[in-house]
Amino acid sequence: MGLSPQPKPWSRVVMVSILLALTIRYVTWRAVSTLYLDTVSHAIFSVGLFLIELVFIFSSVVQLYLLLKVKFRNRQGDRYQQAVLDGHYCPSVDVLIPTYDEPVAVLRRTIAGCQAMDYAAKTVYLLDDQQRPEIATLALAMGCHYLTRSDNRHAKAGNLNHALEKTQGELVVVFDADFVPSTNFLTRTVGFFQNPRNGLLQTHQSFFSPDPVARNLGLETILTQEVEIFSRYYQVLRDSIDTALCYGSSFVARRAALEAVGGFDRGGLSEDYYTGVKLSAIGYEVIYLNESLSAGLSAENMADHVAQRLRWTRGTLQTLFLEANPLTIPGLTWLQRVAHFEGISQWFGSVFRIFFLLLPGAVLFWDWVPMQLSWQEVMYFMLPFYVVNLSTYRWLNFRSRSVFVSDIYAVAQCFPIALTVLQTLIRPFSKGFEVTPKGHVSNRFVFQWRLALPLLILLPLMVVFFAQGLRLASMGRTELLQMVGDPNLIPTLRVAWIGGLYNLLIVWAALLCLLDVPKPDPHEWFRVSYSARINFGLLQVWGTTNQISEAGIGIVLDADSASALGCSRQPVEVVLPEANISLTGVLVGQQDQTVSIQFQGMSLETYRQLIVLLYCQPGRWGKQVMPSEPIALWEIARAILMPVGLQRFVSRRWQRQTVVG
Incomplete structure (x- = not known):
């Protein structure tokens, strides 16, 4: 990537062309030459693996195509902003802060940040869905409007719709209770609504606290937030076809557009997603400004982190059963439907992830070889495809994520997400909305046993798979040929130990993530020099x-x-x-x-x-850069071999025993 450290239009075309050519070549080879069909069981296993690969390849191809169409709106924002700064375009803005059970300290910070935005024609509303006296007192002390309602039906969507009935600004801005905007949030976003086709603008979401995976591994300064790849990469792709996703906070919407679709959708858990789909369906553009104009709190422990992802999983899949189903709702273009389908299908990746964790065992113990190939084919077809994809992954996603880091996050939550996927397909509306707790403290280590149980069962299996792989790799060709009877199956057995070792390390890293380290201070400390x-x-x-x-x-x-x-x-x-x-x-x-x-x-x-x-401060939340794949792998290896959370836990226990002794 030396000629183009950052993706440019010309370098994206070159790299996408190379990747698409390698993909076509790889898929053709896999379909024609590698399927092992000698028995029914082998055929099911071999074809099943190929079909799973095709799901991931479909997702990759859609993303590669959209990469050719990306458009960054920063310069457009500069032009639109000028009309706002000059006073030529200053529509009234209602700033809505929905809250359910967040602490006073968290809300106070958000209100102060919203009131500090440089825009005169704004009104800040605190929407309390619990009718708490202390929150009403806070709103009075801070000088913002306080709204509540007699019940909290339809959760956040109902709260926002109630506020729409009580307010009248031309534009509506929503911040989650823990999100604090920069002073230039409105001057950078309001101007886009000079274009009457723009119905909703979503901005990049940043976080001023590390997510629990990075904190538990001791890699807070190295790893980007898990959702950074969504804001920096997937949203940019969706914006290329004017159907960015609204994710519930730090967005601006046109009131007339919201009223045209009946307000925020109340059908399921992801009112933001459904509302964006409906706006696109009636002809409005849902656009994305890739600028960090606000920041909020990450989930504070792994239980809350995973629970939040489960809500997103359930909410996204619920759309298949709603009027806002992007695959069937009238008004979307075919490309918008394909992009939404690709996004929905990603949640099934957790089901397939479990399959890949067990795959080496099926190969090594039951001789269920998923493909037949020679060493020459490995070098000519397989290696170029995977090496090029691996080496370009971080570059294509604007340095927001590494392959190895993605795998740790995926494995740490694959079992609960896979279960939620299946539950939602069977009973889509069996669970209601749950707020992610924010602003709390913890003075002790907590191991998330419920989340860890499937991985604890898997870990010894991974050790056995790896040991068996090494045993087979050390066997002679004649012995292996006696086992499988086909020389084209031997390469798979020879390299299966690599998959076993990789899965073992990733499962161990995922388990380390589930040991939550203490967070005794409710305040975030920032390293700044004045x-x-x-x-x-x-x-x-x-x-x-x-x-x-x-x-x-x-x-x-x-x-x-x-x-x-x-x-x-x-x-x-x-x-x-x-x-x-x-x-x-x-x-x-x-x-x-x-x-x-x-x-x-x-x-x-x-x-x-x-x-x-x-x-x-404008520009306060700079974009963190994920290190290169080798460096990321090295840092992960260090975290696995010298786990910070485990060291702190053992150190604290030793200190306690010493004091008691």
């Missing part, structure tokens, strides 16, 4: 911040200044001249030249300034 002045008494010292949160700040001083500060619990004032903010607090700790200060006595105005500083 000049800082500390005033205490008649003295003042200067330093540089190394981390800031809503609760406190860390400042690195020079040696003389550090010794001058004196004892802890001393009241101080911290001034950040570059940010034009002054904060009061107490000194709570000092290690070498770094002092820790806990904020106290913060006024509402200062709190608003702090929220803008931490969350709302």
Whole structure:
């Protein structure tokens, strides 16, 4: 990728052409030369594997085709933004924050961020679906409108529709309760609605807390969020045919368009997805702006992480049973239907993932060889296809994901997702909406036994598969020929141990993900560098911040200044001249030249300034880059061999035993 580090129009055409040519060549070879049909059982196994491969290849081909059509709307946004900044286009905007059971601290931050958006013609509404007195008090204190209703029928969709009846802005913006927008969110998005065909605009979603997989593996600074590939890659593909997905937060919709489809769809768990499909079906464009203009909280443990994915799985598949079914609803183009079908089919990947985990065992113990091939065919057909796909995967998805990392996420949740897929196809509406908990803390290690049980059963099987693979790989050709009777089946037996080893490592990594490490601090700390002045008494010292949160700040001083500060619990004032903010607090700790200060006595105005500083600056949420496949594999290997969560767990247990002893 040296000639084009980032995908350009010309390099995308070249690479897509190469991949499509290799795909056609590979599929033709697999269909004509490799199927093993000598018995009924072998035929079913061989053809079944080929059909599963075709499902993944279909998905890949659709994505490759859409890659040729991608369009980034950043320059278009620059043009539209100018009319907003000049005051020529300033429609009224209602900002809706639906909430169910989120803590006050989370909502306070979101309200402050929404109120800080640089746009005069906006009104912020807090939609409380639990009628909590403390939330009504919060809304009053923050100066935003408070709406509630007598029941919470239809969950989030019902809450939003109730708000649509009580408000009247030309545009509607929705933020989940934990999402904080940047100050330029509205100036960057509102202008797009000068085009009367645009019904809904979805923006890129970022997260200011690491997802639990990365945190549990100790790879928070290395791995991108799991959903980053969706925002940075899949949404860009969907936008190429004007049918991006609405995912429930950080989007802007035209009120007239919402009213034309009867408001937010109440049929299932994914009201955002269904509503976007309906808007596309009546002729509106559902578009995507690939800019990080807001950020929220990730799920805080693996149980919540998987539960959220199960809700997405069920909600997406429910569309097959609703009026908003993108495969049958009138008004969509054939290409839009194909894109939606490709997206829906991805959820079945978890079912196939289980098949691939068990595949080496079927080959090694039951001689169910799925394909017949020679070493020459492996080198000529199979190796080029997989090597090129592997080496270009990260490049094509704009460095948002690595193959090996994707496999860890997939295996960690494949069993519950596969079960949910089957349950939804049988009883699509058997389960209601559940909010993902946010803003909570945990002071202990928690192993998710329910999620881990299938993988714990699989792990010893993976060890046995790997050992058997090594045994067969060490056998002579004559012995193997006596086992299978066909020399073209021997290469599969020779390399089956590689699949066994890979599955063993991925299952072990997935199990490590399920040991949730403690998260005792409810606040997120950000590594930012500002000049800082500390005033205490008649003295003042200067330093540089190394981390800031809503609760406190860390400042690195020079040696003389550090010794001058004196004892802890001393009241101080911290001034950040570059940010034009002054904060009061107490000194709570000092290690070498770094002092820790806990904020106290913060006024509402200062709190608003702090929220803008931490969350709302334009460009605040830069896109994290996934390392190359070899580096990602190395980091995963390190995490597997030296698991951070396990080390912390053992260390804490040892410390407790030492204290007790």
